[in-house]
Amino acid sequence: MPEVIRPDGRIEEADWTLVRYPASNDPKPKATGKAGLARNTGEAAAPPELVAALPVPPSGRVIVPLALWQARREELQRRFDAGEVGVWLDACEEVETLVAAVDLAAVPLLALDFPKAGDGRAYSSAALLRRRYGYRGPLWAVGDVLRDYFVFMFRCGFDTLLPRPGRYTHAQLAEAASQLGLFKQPYQGAVDDPRPLFRRVQRAPLHA
Amino acid sequence: MYRYDDYDQAFIDARVAQFRDQTRRYLAGELSEDEFRPLRLQNGIYVERHSPLLRIGIPYGVLASAQLRAIAHVARVYDKGWGHFSTRQNIQLNWLKIADIPDVLAELAKVRLHAIQTSGSCVRAITADHFAGIAPDEEVDPRPFAEILRQWSSLHPEFAHLPRKFKFAVTGAKSDRAAIRVHDVGLAFYKDAAGEVKVRVYVGGGLGRTPTVGVVIADALPWRQLLNYCAAILRVYNRYGRRDNSYKSRIKIMVQSLGAARMRELVEAEWAFDKDGPSTLTEEELARVSLGFAPPPYEKVASENAALARLQVAGEEHPDFARWLNRCVHGHKQRGYRAVTLSLKRRGVGPGDVTADEMDAIAALAERYGFGVLRSTHTQNLVLPDVKLVDLFDLWRELDSLDLATPNTGLLTDLVCCPGGDLCALANARSVPLALAVQEQFADIERVADLGEIDCNISGCINSCSHHHVGHIGILGVDKEGSEQEWYQIALGGEQGFDARLAEIVGRALAAEEIPAALAKVLDLYVEERRPGERFIDTFRRIGIDPFKIRLYGDRARVEKKYA
Ligand code: SF4
Numbered sequence: 001m002p003e004v005i006r007p008d009g010r011i012e013e014a015d016w017t018l019v020r021y022p023a024s025n026d027p028k029p030k031a032t033g034k035a036g037l038a039r040n041t042g043e044a045a046a047p048p049e050l051v052a053a054l055p056v057p058p059s060g061r062v063i064v065p066l067a068l069w070q071a072r073r074e075e076l077q078r079r080f081d082a083g084e085v086g087v088w089l090d091a092c093e094e095v096e097t098l099v100a101a102v103d104l105a106a107v108p109l110l111a112l113d114f115p116k117a118g119d120g121r122a123y124s125s126a127a128l129l130r131r132r133y134g135y136r137g138p139l140w141a142v143g144d145v146l147r148d149y150f151v152f153m154f155r156c157g158f159d160t161l162l163p164r165p166g167r168y169t170h171a172q173l174a175e176a177a178s179q180l181g182l183f184k185q186p187y188q189g190a191v192d193d194p195r196p197l198f199r200r201v202q203r204a205p206l207h208a
Numbered sequence: 209m210y211r212y213d214d215y216d217q218a219f220i221d222a223r224v225a226q227f228r229d230q231t232r233r234y235l236a237g238e239l240s241e242d243e244f245r246p247l248r249l250q251n252g253i254y255v256e257r258h259s260p261l262l263r264i265g266i267p268y269g270v271l272a273s274a275q276l277r278a279i280a281h282v283a284r285v286y287d288k289g290w291g292h293f294s295t296r297q298n299i300q301l302n303w304l305k306i307a308d309i310p311d312v313l314a315e316l317a318k319v320r321l322h323a324i325q326t327s328g329s330c331v332r333a334i335t336a337d338h339f340a341g342i343a344p345d346e347e348v349d350p351r352p353f354a355e356i357l358r359q360w361s362s363l364h365p366e367f368a369h370l371p372r373k374f375k376f377a378v379t380g381a382k383s384d385r386a387a388i389r390v391h392d393v394g395l396a397f398y399k400d401a402a403g404e405v406k407v408r409v410y411v412g413g414g415l416g417r418t419p420t421v422g423v424v425i426a427d428a429l430p431w432r433q434l435l436n437y438c439a440a441i442l443r444v445y446n447r448y449g450r451r452d453n454s455y456k457s458r459i460k461i462m463v464q465s466l467g468a469a470r471m472r473e474l475v476e477a478e479w480a481f482d483k484d485g486p487s488t489l490t491e492e493e494l495a496r497v498s499l500g501f502a503p504p505p506y507e508k509v510a511s512e513n514a515a516l517a518r519l520q521v522a523g524e525e526h527p528d529f530a531r532w533l534n535r536c537v538h539g540h541k542q543r544g545y546r547a548v549t550l551s552l553k554r555r556g557v558g559p560g561d562v563t564a565d566e567m568d569a570i571a572a573l574a575e576r577y578g579f580g581v582l583r584s585t586h587t588q589n590l591v592l593p594d595v596k597l598v599d600l601f602d603l604w605r606e607l608d609s610l611d612l613a614t615p616n617t618g619l620l621t622d623l624v625c626c627p628g629g630d631l632c633a634l635a636n637a638r639s640v641p642l643a644l645a646v647q648e649q650f651a652d653i654e655r656v657a658d659l660g661e662i663d664c665n666i667s668g669c670i671n672s673c674s675h676h677h678v679g680h681i682g683i684l685g686v687d688k689e690g691s692e693q694e695w696y697q698i699a700l701g702g703e704q705g706f707d708a709r710l711a712e713i714v715g716r717a718l719a720a721e722e723i724p725a726a727l728a729k730v731l732d733l734y735v736e737e738r739r740p741g742e743r744f745i746d747t748f749r750r751i752g753i754d755p756f757k758i759r760l761y762g763d764r765a766r767v768e769k770k771y772a
Contacts, residue, residue: 038451094447118246118329120369124446127366132481148230148247155365172238179229183222185215187359188435190366194486196435197215197359198493204213205496 002165004140007154007192009177011170014162016061016086016109018142019068021046021054038119039092063088063111063140070101083108088142091121095128104135111140112158117149123156130157130191147176151183157191209270209581210355210500212320219362220317223324227251228310235307246369250330252323253309257633262301262309263326264316266584268336268354268378269297273571273580278319280567282312291567292627293552293560295674297335297584298326302631324362329370331361331442337379337386338585341501342547342593344539348380348397348405352498353434356489360435367442371449371457374442375414387586389413389422389708390678392459393441396706397431405431411441411471412463413708415672420460421708423468425475431494433479435487440479444471504579504594509544515597522601529604531615531657537600544597548578550590550607551614551622555647558640559625560588569610577603586675587624587663589617614653620662620731621650624675628668628685629694635668637685637694642666642720649724659731662744663704666696678702680745681730682711683723694720700730700756701748712753715761726760733759 001013039045044067046054051067056076063086069076079085086109089098098110110129112122122141129135138160141153145163153161168176189196197203212220227247234244248255252263264279279299283291286308287301294300304312316322326333334354341349357376361367367374377388380397388394394410407429413422429437441459450456463471509515523530538547550570552560562570574582574592577599583591595603607613616622623646626632628639643666650656665679669687676682682699695717702711718726731744733755738747748756 040450040452041448117243118369119451120367120446121451123366123368124443127443146243148243149368152363152365152368179226182226183363184218186365187215187219187362188364189486190364196487198490198496199486201215203215203493203496205499 002162003168003170003173004160004162005150005173005177006161007159007180009180011173011177016063016140017057018088018111018162019054019056019062019064021050021065038115039090041092041094041121043092045090045093060084061108062086063109063142065090066093066098066101080107086111086138086140088113088140089122089125091115091119091125095125095133098129099133104129104133104137107137109138109140110135111142111162114141114143114145117144117146119144123152126153126156126158127191131194147172150176151180154180155186155190155192209272210351210497216359217317217320220320220322220324223251223322223363224310224313224317227313231306231310246328248306249328250325251309251313252326253306254327255633256302256631257629258631259303260306260309261631262304262312262323263294263296264299264301264321264323265326265333266298266321267358268334268340268351269338269584269586270351271582271584272319273574273582275319275321276567276571276574276582278316278321280564280571282315283564283567286312289565290561290563292558293562293584293588293590295586295588295624295626296326296333297338297586298333299584300627302627327373329372330374331364331367331370332373332375334358334361334376334378335386335391335586336377337381337384338583338591339385339538339547339593340378340380341503342540342542342545343381343385344541345382346380346541347382347399349498349501350378350380350395350397351501352494353395353397353431354378355497355500356434356493357438360438360487364442366439367446370442370446371451372454372459374445374459376438384705384708387675387678387704387708389706390415390419390675390704391422393438394422395434400428407431407434407437409437409441411475412460412468414458414460415675415677416458417455417670418458418460418464419672419677419710420464421710422460423463423471425468425472432489433483434489436482436485437475437479439482439487440475443478444474448474503542504581506542506545506594507596509597512544512597515544519597519600528608528613528615529601531653532604532608532613533600535615535617535619535657536613540594542594546595546597546600548592548595548600548603548607549585549617550592550612551616552589552612553616553622553647554611554614555651556644557611558627558630559623559643562590566610566612570612573603573606587622589622616653616656618661618663619656620659620664620681621647621656622664623647624663624665624679626666626668626673628666632668634671635685636670636687637668637696637720639666639668639674639683639685642683642694642696642723645720645724646727649728659735660743663702664727665702675704676702677710678704678708679711680748681727686717688717696720696723698723698726698730698760700753701745703745714753714757729759730756 088111377391396408409426410422578592625643629635664681665676667674699711
């Protein structure tokens with residue numbers, strides 16, 4: 001069972017199954033330039049055939065891609081109503097699309113994908129979901145979820161982090177959990193506490 | 209200068225502890241090369257041609273004597289005893305070992321220095337007018353705002369992994385000395401008719417492969433909105449900036465493809481959500497931070513006349529002193545004081561390079577002559593910002609004995625030059641030996657003084673670390689496939705400042721050995737053509753590039769032009 005980590009450092013077994021596209025769906029590097037493996041925001045996460053063909057486990061709690069939820073809603077509606085279908089958003093997909101397609105009050109879980117560690121779009125997506133769209137339910141970070149960025153993710157409003165299966169041992173996760181409080185008073189406001197340091201504490205006056 | 213409180217200190221101490229752990233995991237094989245790379249970059253560490261390079265931040269170019277001594281100390285103990293001041297107003301150590309860097313950072317943290325976000329795809333260390341707070345033409349001291357931005361952008365969780373690097377530059381003066389229009393965001397602070405501080409926001413400037421001059425997207429932003437507005441820009445960029453191709457991922461490409469008007473709309477729409485949010489700045493916070501930039505205890509001087517008369521006499525006796533006064537001493541807000549440039553552009557020394565012993569000597573001079581503070585400039589020099597007029601002669605003697613009084617500030621041989629192929633892994637050419645050759649060609653300081661103000665910038669590759677696109681004379685190392693030699697392109701007519709312009713390429717690349725002579729030809733033409741009082745750039749604007757083409761490439765240029 002893959003493990004997830006929570007803001008207070010608890011480590012739990014993941015009780016949801018993430019339904020992913022096959023790895024071959026990764027965009028191909030371009031011939032020129034220093035190409036990165038990334039789709040730009042607004043591009044489709046997967047072609048429709050792939051979405052149509054993607055197998056979903058017949059029972060249990062599943063997190064399906066947004067495009068799949070949009071295309072195959074009827075097939076999943078009953079399980080959704082039973083609280084067994086969550087939805088995940090690719091980094092190239094816009095939060096606005098998610099908000100239009102999913103009832104935020106009813107969905108039992110949302111997840112945002114970090115296709116690679118250096119792709120920071122999901123931080124903004126999380127912040128928007130929490131602050132602009134008022135989503136209060138579980139919000140998972142999935143994909144390239146690396147321990148050195150756990151704090152950033154929690155600060156942006158994620159409450160559950162799912163590193164790639166096998167990336168960390170339980171001991172390594174426990175060590176990462178023990179370091180979550182390293183930066184006690186961050187300078188800027190974020191989702192976890194919107195107040196910047198200068199509103200959070202009384203800072204001593206400075207002298208020249 | 210800004211003094212850290214316990215929160216600031218706890219922050220950089222935690223950062224050192226974090227990086228120590230990351231380095232340990234990297235050396236133990238728990239972190240792959242790919243995973244470690246962004247972590248080390250955001251701590252200022254590049255792995256270069258010979259060894260790791262550490263880029264130590266000097267936020268907005270303000271440095272204390274004690275900090276410079278600490279840099280000298282780590283340069284001596286952990287490096288080869290010297291450092292390189294770069295065009296980012298920071299200093300680079302070039303020969304470190306990865307395993308030592310946590311210790312180096314811990315030493316630096318004791319004097320409130322760090323390397324956080326001096327590199328990587330994040331908001332980088334913020335640069336500023338090096339005469340901020342002292343320039344006679346300044347309306348608003350931008351340093352408190354730069355410090356507020358430094359704090360806000362340090363480990364900002366939402367903007368930790370932007371599509372690409374993101375550079376801010378700030379100024380509060382009537383003329384721009386911080387090249388704000390060639391930064392991702394340039395902030396010009398000013399006072400409006402009612403005396404309120406406002407900000408003009410330029411976005412989308414940058415050099416490199418696609419040199420671009422930034423455009424205004426907000427003309428009169430109230431200062432309290434600074435963080436809200438910058439967050440809006442960054443959020444738009446974080447979401448929509450290209451990530452598929454690193455050559456196209458700077459915000460300038462986004463601004464170019466959307467247009468300034470659309471960019472402004474997007475940013476305004478985003479800003480609307482947070483306009484009066486908790487990150488809105490307060491009078492109290494600005495006042496608190498500003499205290500850290502209060503003027504030092506200047507001595508009151510009734511008149512400068514007597515001191516000026518004495519300097520005049522000294523200048524007649526010592527022509528070198530007169531030249532130095534003329535080039536390296538700058539006006540000051542405070543009567544009886546001047547700012548002094550310490551030229552790091554010396555014959556036989558790489559531009560911006562300083563030894564540890566020199567750093568110690570400079571730190572001592574700063575204490576004796578200037579309240580223990582220094583500035584670093586984006587033209588790779590140092591400045592003593594607060595020198596008494598009556599001390600100038602003594603200071604000059606000391607600087608002269610340290611080879612720090614070359615009277616060339618703002619002149620041709622004040623070359624801005626990146627480390628290039630001697631150190632940098634990306635280089636096409638070794639820019640430093642070329643800079644030294646140019647120094648030799650123009651060793652006659654009287655000739656250089658006669659040529660007047662010229663910005664000459666040499667970059668070892670298209671990454672343009674030396675801003676060659678906005679040099680009056682820009683020299684760029686280019687790659688010629690299959691060639692053993694090093695090749696350079698010359699461009700003319702670039703300009704920094706509020707009216708920044710990009711230089712035009714004169715013609716085909718020339719071999720490194722040909723460059724000094726080619727420069728001499730360009731400058732001979734200028735001398736022949738100039739009208740009284742015209743600087744090189746003025747003459748260039750008047751006569752255009754063609755005469756320079758013909759002078760450099762002969763009649764072939766004319767023929768090519770005719771049939772082009
Ligand atoms: S301009 Fe090129 S060669 Fe020079 S320091 Fe920058 S990347 Fe290196």
